[in-house]
Amino acid sequence: MEEEFPEIQPDGSLLLAWQVKDRPVLVVGGGDVAASRVYHLLNANAKVTVVAPKISREIQHRYENNQLFELVQREFEDEDLTRYENDSEFQRLTRQLDAPDLSSKQIDELDSNIENYIKNHRFALILTAIDDPIKSKYIYLKAKLNNFVINVADRPKNCDFYFGSIYRNNYLQILISSNGRSPRLTRLINDKILKPNLEKEGVDFNKIIDNLGYIRNNLKTIVGQNNKIKERMEWIKNLTDSYTFEEWSKFEKKDLDNFLLEGKLQLLKLE
Amino acid sequence: MEEEFPEIQPDGSLLLAWQVKDRPVLVVGGGDVAASRVYHLLNANAKVTVVAPKISREIQHRYENNQLFELVQREFEDEDLTRYENDSEFQRLTRQLDAPDLSSKQIDELDSNIENYIKNHRFALILTAIDDPIKSKYIYLKAKLNNFVINVADRPKNCDFYFGSIYRNNYLQILISSNGRSPRLTRLINDKILKPNLEKEGVDFNKIIDNLGYIRNNLKTIVGQNNKIKERMEWIKNLTDSYTFEEWSKFEKKDLDNFLLEGKLQLLKLE
Numbered sequence: 001m002e003e004e005f006p007e008i009q010p011d012g013s014l015l016l017a018w019q020v021k022d023r024p025v026l027v028v029g030g031g032d033v034a035a036s037r038v039y040h041l042l043n044a045n046a047k048v049t050v051v052a053p054k055i056s057r058e059i060q061h062r063y064e065n066n067q068l069f070e071l072v073q074r075e076f077e078d079e080d081l082t083r084y085e086n087d088s089e090f091q092r093l094t095r096q097l098d099a100p101d102l103s104s105k106q107i108d109e110l111d112s113n114i115e116n117y118i119k120n121h122r123f124a125l126i127l128t129a130i131d132d133p134i135k136s137k138y139i140y141l142k143a144k145l146n147n148f149v150i151n152v153a154d155r156p157k158n159c160d161f162y163f164g165s166i167y168r169n170n171y172l173q174i175l176i177s178s179n180g181r182s183p184r185l186t187r188l189i190n191d192k193i194l195k196p197n198l199e200k201e202g203v204d205f206n207k208i209i210d211n212l213g214y215i216r217n218n219l220k221t222i223v224g225q226n227n228k229i230k231e232r233m234e235w236i237k238n239l240t241d242s243y244t245f246e247e248w249s250k251f252e253k254k255d256l257d258n259f260l261l262e263g264k265l266q267l268l269k270l271e
Numbered sequence: 272m273e274e275e276f277p278e279i280q281p282d283g284s285l286l287l288a289w290q291v292k293d294r295p296v297l298v299v300g301g302g303d304v305a306a307s308r309v310y311h312l313l314n315a316n317a318k319v320t321v322v323a324p325k326i327s328r329e330i331q332h333r334y335e336n337n338q339l340f341e342l343v344q345r346e347f348e349d350e351d352l353t354r355y356e357n358d359s360e361f362q363r364l365t366r367q368l369d370a371p372d373l374s375s376k377q378i379d380e381l382d383s384n385i386e387n388y389i390k391n392h393r394f395a396l397i398l399t400a401i402d403d404p405i406k407s408k409y410i411y412l413k414a415k416l417n418n419f420v421i422n423v424a425d426r427p428k429n430c431d432f433y434f435g436s437i438y439r440n441n442y443l444q445i446l447i448s449s450n451g452r453s454p455r456l457t458r459l460i461n462d463k464i465l466k467p468n469l470e471k472e473g474v475d476f477n478k479i480i481d482n483l484g485y486i487r488n489n490l491k492t493i494v495g496q497n498n499k500i501k502e503r504m505e506w507i508k509n510l511t512d513s514y515t516f517e518e519w520s521k522f523e524k525k526d527l528d529n530f531l532l533e534g535k536l537q538l539l540k541l542e
Contacts, residue, residue: 005329006310008338009439014291014315014396015446016432017284039277044285058276067279094416097409104405107412114412115428122418124431125285134375138368141378141385145365147393147418157386160395161287168280172460175286175446182483184511185476189443192516193468198460205456212453240455245463 013162015175020046022119024069024084028076028139029129030055033153035062037127040163042067046124049083051076076130076139081146084121093117129153156180167194170206204249211251212240215259222264235263284433286446291317293390295340295355299347299410300400301326304424306333308398311434313338317395320354322347347401347410352417355392364388400424427451438465441477479519483511485527486534493535506534 025041027034030052038059041048047069050059055073063071072080093114102110118124126143128136133155140158143150152158164177165186174194176186198205219232239259243251296312298305301323309330312319318340321330326344334342343351364385373381389395397414399407404426411429414421423429435448436457445465447457469476490503510530514522 005306005332008310008313009441010314010316011292011442012314012316012439012444013288014311014317015435015437015444016287016289017435017446017448017450018287018432019430020285021282035276039279040285042279043281043283045281045283046285061276090416097412097416102409107405107408110412111408111429114415118415134378137378137382138373141368141381144385144389145361145368149420158382159290161289164286164288166286168283170280171282171450171452173283173286173448173450175288175448177288177444177446178480179288179442179444181442181480182487182511184508185479185483188511188516189469189476193465197464197468205460208456209449209452212456216453237455240453240459245459 011179013177013179015177016161017173018044018125018161020044020124022047023124024049024119024122025125025127026051026080026083026123027127027129028052028080029153030059031129031131032056032058033129034127035059037129037151037153037163038062038068040166041125041127043168049123051080052130076128076135078142081123081126081139081142081148083123086117086121089117089121123148126150127153165190167198169198171209172198172205202249203245205245208245208248211248211256212236214253214256215239215263218256218260219263219267222260223267228267231267235267239263282450284448284450286448287432288444289315289396289432291315291395293318294395295320295390295393296396296398297322297351297354297394298398298400299323299351300398300424301330302400302402303327303329304400305398306330308400308422308424308434309333309339311437312396312398314439320394322351323401347399347406349413352394352397352413352419354394357388357392360388360392394419397421398424436461438469440469442480443469443476473520474516475520476516479516482519482522482527483507485524486510486530489527489531490534490538493531494538499538502538506538510534 020041021044023046025046025048027037027048027050030050034052035056035058038048038050049070049072050068051072053073053075062068097110126148128139130136136152136155137158140150140152149160151161162180164175167174167190176189178186216236223232291312292315294317296317296319298308298319298321301321305323306327306329309319309321320341320343321339322343324344324346333339368381397419399410401407407423407426408429411421411423420431422432433451435446438445438461447460449457487507494503
């Protein structure tokens, strides 16, 4: 008998939760679409630089409330892509990483230096939302040859990634995509299916996430970070599935500590 | 009175629908986590290269079914990151794009050449899933200094992006993220809220997406690609919202053509 592996369902996107906390992001353009990009970026704690000769009231508002990292009020220039780069620092890090036989201590040190370089000097994403299709395409090509990740509004062909409809409730985030086929439908699914079902009377998903996070982290501490990983995951899965969303919304710290006590006993019995 | 703009809800991720169709992606590692990465990548039509000395049965299965672009059965080497790059071709494209005063025709030509370069020579993403933390970190640093986008399994600090729980029904794709706090909960939301509500008797979201896509594309043809964009969007929004998901699942081509006739009359009246 042939083994069964999940069958490929082609023609989708790769849906990902991008981490841009404290990382520089460049937005070229100052209109409503640019403002919507800036909003999503700020929700993910990015350091946003906007380059545009004219800006909308929303971007003005972000700027006045110190939500932008930098506002550059002029047309885009090629050098903006590498606006914060520091060539000598970059060359130094590259030479250090290329040295033969690095010790793990040296790698750790380089890790934090390269992390710093990335957070201070390198754009994690480039987004353009300008009305000029030729210029858009030119910025796209410049960005790609310099190995940047870019989204060009209104030019799906020139996008490494698309946006979609977002449901957000603190730690819980959901992206709905129709793979470009019906953006309106994704908003309807958000309004008519996600919101009513995720914000029901008696159910609080942020409380649930807090409660499950408390159990997960404390169990790790009790049993040991690198001990019984599979057993821990299995135990948490069973516990999570044993109660309804309503019940998980109501549990208090003493209930959670009781669960942890049970978990400790059960996992130690396995030794 | 101060204008109201959406308030920032910080500490989230930036949820994105990544486009990797026909683009090379490198997976370092051959175990179960690597296999799950490969599965997600193949669902988005990526050209997947796996580098690993030993591979799981699932990856073996993908390879035997010609689903991988290349399988390299040995340990990772630094040169793997630029495995398909072609320096002289890349330099040529860079010189061409740097030429002063490019015409829009020249930019179009470069667009397709650079697109080809990216699809044939450049990794769009790097994913590692190996048991060696020092080596993982080293690959991460190499990748970042070369401006690649990377996810290192089990090392959240060394990730440009995270995966989450995915609901998939053909064109409809949904990503559920707890921002790392409770992966199990995201799977429960998938099973207990998304599946039952999106796969109800009498509701077929793929039919709905097809129907709404048919209307969107045909209206564009009738009214003209660049005409009345705002009015078209508004009309489609109103139409979409006027019927239930059940009704949209039942409409046939003749119903849609009647809607389009109404739309045409209404939008032409506006002239």
